[in-house]
Amino acid sequence: MFDASSKKRLLAVLVACFAVQTVLVYGDEPTGRLDEAAVRGRRIFHRGSCQVCHQLYGQGGFLGPDLTNAASRVDDTRLASLLTSGSGQMPAFHLSDAEIADVRAFLRAIDRTDLGRGQLRLGAPGDADTPFERLGEAARELGVPPTASVGLDAMAGRVCGVCHVPFRTSTVNAPDLTSVVERLAEAELRSVLTTGRPEKGMPPPAPAFRAEEMDGVVAWLQWLNVNRAELLARTEAGRGRPRIDWSRLSWWEYR
Ligand code: HEC
């Protein structure tokens, strides 16, 4: 049906489609992240189990109203009153003024359509839920040096953790990056971190790492390797932390 050259052309078109798709899917600028106040507000939201009664984007309990657009609906005075004295079936949380401001920042962020990526996740709404986040938490506890920490943040701001799982090869065959410096020379590593290996399922990092981020990622991967055993022990320990049951709800998260 096709001769050899049209097969080649068809293949080239398919490869190009894949490349464009990869950039579209992974090229989300990580600019739409929650600011610090909103992250604190999200923590209060978890701690207060607000989602047991309220929905965000339709996910959560139905005793109270959906809070996705609450920021545009509820004025400051009413919010402060709700979060201190409660109202009807909404319990009194006695939050401080600073905590109320943080919850407000979170609700405003949720109300913005341009911000963040919703992420449906199952399980405990702790601060570190993905293996990559748990690794980052353990690294900070261990005192990750500043340069390596730039690399940690640079990776956390991209989608690396979706495919790469620490300490093992993931289900999509992405290798363990805590041992990558044993396999690749630094020049080779920098090359993968620049162009990816699209033909093998490793997309080029998007957005591309800036020079200081690239140095940071290399330092981070080297530091990870040196501290691998200790980090493994700490994240294993972290896995055994008691988890709360009610939270086996679906959660919408905004990063
Ligand atoms: C036990 C269930 C319950 C929990 C837990 C709960 N709420 Fe509520 N919430 C309600 C109910 C019921 C209302 C409606 C109250 C009313 O209209 O008098 C409400 C109302 C609100 C409103 C006003 C929404 C609107 O559109 O008028 C906000 C904002 C709110 N809650 C935020 C929170 C936050 C933040 C938390 C966690 C710190 C929380 N709620 C925890 C039940 C709950």
Ligand code: HEC
């Ligand atoms: C879509 C899944 C996916 C994403 C997202 C991804 N990778 Fe990969 N990565 C892979 C796969 C699969 C390989 C193995 C490719 C191969 O077999 O050569 C790989 C290989 C690598 C390697 C070489 C490892 C080795 O041992 O040879 C490095 C380094 C790497 N990725 C870093 C990253 C970083 C940093 C990010 C985030 C910017 C990232 N990856 C995002 C799938 C992914």
